[in-house]
Amino acid sequence: MADPFYITTAINYPNGRPHIGHAYEAIATDAIARYQRMAGRDVRFQTGTDEHGLKMVQAARDRGIETRALADEMSGYFQEMAAKLNISFDRFIRTTDPDHYAASQALWQAMADAGDLYLDRYEGWYSVRDEAFYDEKELVEGEGGVKLSPQGTPVDWTAEETWFFRLSKYQQPLLDHYAANPDFIRPESRRNEVLRFVEGGLSDLSVSRTSFDWGVPVPGSPGHVMYVWVDALTNYLTGIGYPAMDGDLAAYWPANLHMIGKDIVRFHAVYWPAFLLSAKVALPKAIFGHGFVLARDGRKMSKSAGNVADPLALADAFGVDALRYFLLRDISFGQDGSYxxxxxxxxxxxxxxxxxxxxxxxxxxxxxxxxxxxxxxxxxxxxxxxxxxxxxxxxxxxxxxxxxxxxxxxxxxxxxxxxxxxxxxxxxxxxxxxxxxxxxxxxxxxxxxxxxxxxxxxxxxxxxxxxxxxxxxxxxxxxxxxxxxxxxxxxxxxxxxQGEFRLDQPVPLFPRLDVPAEVAP
CATH class of the missing domain: 1.10.730.10 (Isoleucyl-tRNA Synthetase; Domain 1)
Incomplete structure (x- = not known):
């Protein structure tokens, strides 16, 4: 039987259309999946969309539509991107899929059975854009003394009843795992960042919200929905049949590689393994945090800067394979690179x-x-x-x-x-x-x-x-x-x-390209 290889992208947050960073991760992961298939491995490749959380609620409200309608529309754009870029996934998962609700609630129950969830009141800083909680010591000062997250996004003081996960309990088990598995987090720069964060001490993590209802309901706790990262991370198990421990899960888990952006390494290298340790599920083998695709001037792309590149327009202008080749050839994988x-x-x-x-x-x-x-x-x-x-x-x-x-x-x-x-x-x-x-x-x-x-x-x-x-x-x-x-x-x-096959008149494989004015930055 062929050696199994389970690889995933991070599921994309669809509060807006896909940008070049989403395409870069999908293309890189697809290239690795295709290489592994060609090498004879039994590959399982999963991608998808992460559709819950306050950002989605606010984006839908701004457009005057239902949140589910926004999720359906935007997830469609990401599926269109995957098809356009020739991404050979085995499953495109949506966190609004029924089996994902079941898997997320099963993981929650497993953590509850381990005694790692308790009800309390959360008061602290939260970034809606990052969908992340931050300690006071992590915040940075913006213009006019405004508090910002380490990513430079606005934070708001939040106070509400919430379920907490005993993340502090897993500080030493995580450090032990990192030490025993030096390739668990790659590249080394990301590993070092995670080590410094965990060694600095872990606080228990708020893992439910009551201020909105767009999410997976917490079992047995009316009015609570799961913190978006709890159900988002669970997608890697959903796609292979969790909570059933036989079948695809037995064949493909633990995942060989989670391919993610460097800005979400903490969620994958700290929170996710802690949840799995609590639920008594094996940890993935490796997490790779790749860099960003930057604009020509080295700045991060953003809507406010007006420098966001549409991957579908780029594929139309230059050809899918030319775009794929450029991104993998010109950007040293794991580092930032300009486009x-x-x-x-x-x-x-x-x-x-x-x-x-x-x-x-x-x-x-x-x-x-x-x-x-x-x-x-x-x-x-x-x-x-x-x-x-x-x-x-x-x-x-x-x-x-x-x-x-x-x-x-x-x-x-x-x-x-x-x-x-x-x-x-x-x-x-x-x-x-x-x-x-x-x-x-x-x-x-x-x-x-x-x-x-x-x-x-x-x-x-x-x-x-x-x-x-x-x-x-x-x-x-x-x-x-x-x-x-x-x-x-x-x-x-x-x-x-030699006596049977005859070449037809060859057709040029790659036409020479010019810079189309409509896509020039």
């Missing part, structure tokens, strides 16, 4: 159109023209052929898999494009177009060598640019069963297809 229309165009033209696309186009065009579309024969190998095979083989079997396994996505694409450059240098050096009359057998061997290397590279980059990779491999007649890095190697060549 601009010019940067996307520059990267897509340089790596995809001019390098890989041109490599495929001129190789397949020569096979179509000089070999009547039939796959050329191999007539022995020269040292140059052997060297190229060795470089490409090492790239797709070692360098790229190691980078994907380490979540070093920009390094994976860098290794890939260096192999593409090597193939282009080989073409220029071997000049197969000049061999047609002087040495036709050598011409065939050169084209066959390139055909194999292009197939290997198309397979290896498929997690990043899946549609383009599939289109190229289909055009090349590569059997879908062979589309893994280990199936296509230097000894592989579809000899049986």
């Amino acid at each position: 601009s229309a010019e940067a996307i165009v520059l990267r897509a033209n340089a790596d995809l159109a001019n390098s890989f696309g041109n490599l495929a186009q001129r190789t397949l065009s020569q096979i179509f023209k000089n070999c009547d579309g039939r796959l050329p024969a191999i007539h022995g190998h020269s040292p140059a052929d052997t060297a190229l095979f060795a470089l490409v083989d090492k790239t797709v079997r070692e360098s790229m898999p190691h980078a994907f396994d380490d979540l070093a996505l920009s390094q994976a694409t860098e290794a890939w494009v260096q192999a593409v450059f090597a193939c282009n240098a080989y073409v220029d050096d071997q000049a197969p177009w000049a061999l047609r009359k002087t040495d036709p057998e050598r011409m065939e061997t050169v084209l066959a060598t390139l055909y194999i290397c292009i197939a290997q590279l198309a397979v290896a980059i498929a997690p990043v640019i899946p549609a383009s990779s599939t289109r190229l491999l289909d055009a090349m007649g590569v059997d879908p069963a062979l589309r893994t890095p280990t199936a296509i190697g230097t000894t592989w060549y579809p000899l049986l297809a």
Whole structure:
């Protein structure tokens, strides 16, 4: 049986339409899920929308519509984004789904059975925008002495009856878990932030609200709904059948990887494992807090700054795979990175159109023209052929898999494009177009060598640019069963297809891009 691999994005808060940050997380997680499937893992990939909380209530009130209507509309936009960006999820979960209410209430009951919930009165600072409670010591001073959260968002003094979770009880168990599992929180900068926070002492956490009713009802406590982060985090269990401990949950839990933004690491690395410890459910294996996609000037995108990028408009303007490739190639995963229309165009033209696309186009065009579309024969190998095979083989079997396994996505694409450059240098050096009359057998061997290397590279980059990779491999007649890095190697060549398969006239894979005025920042 294939080794299971359960990966999740953070579920998106749909009080507004998707922005480029949502797309970045979805694309990165999708690339990892696709890589793991290609490596033979039994992958379960979940994404979705987090639809409860005061922010949703206020956003709906501002528009004069029911909160459920806002949730339905906005969740639809996120589903549209996932479809547009070719996100290969297994479940798109909504926290308004009936099975999610059942799972959240079951987790709540498990924490109650552990003696970790008690009723009291909460008085303290709350950020509606962050949906987070903050201690006085965490606040920062804004203009005019206004108190702000560590994220720079407004906070309000809140006082109401609430259920509390005994978070303080889990301070040492959490520290013990971090020490025993150094890769539980990644990258290291996020781990260090969490360690400092937990070592500074944990206060019990308010986990219900009575000031509004848009949320999962607290079992046996009329008038209380769960704090939005309690039910939001539970989604990772809902999607695999909790509270039933057999079936999908037994197969896929604990999750291999929660992919989240760096601004919500505390919720995932402190609150979530504490809830699970209380409920006696195994902890996830790893949490990765990626960075932000920033505007061209390095500022965080926001509606007030007028610099929010619409991922659907970007996909329409540049192409889905060009956008996917840029985000994973140009942003070092785990760090912040800047976006601009010019940067996307520059990267897509340089790596995809001019390098890989041109490599495929001129190789397949020569096979179509000089070999009547039939796959050329191999007539022995020269040292140059052997060297190229060795470089490409090492790239797709070692360098790229190691980078994907380490979540070093920009390094994976860098290794890939260096192999593409090597193939282009080989073409220029071997000049197969000049061999047609002087040495036709050598011409065939050169084209066959390139055909194999292009197939290997198309397979290896498929997690990043899946549609383009599939289109190229289909055009090349590569059997879908062979589309893994280990199936296509230097000894592989579809000899049986030589008399049966014929290339059609090749079509350019990546058109050259210009900067559309309507999406330029």
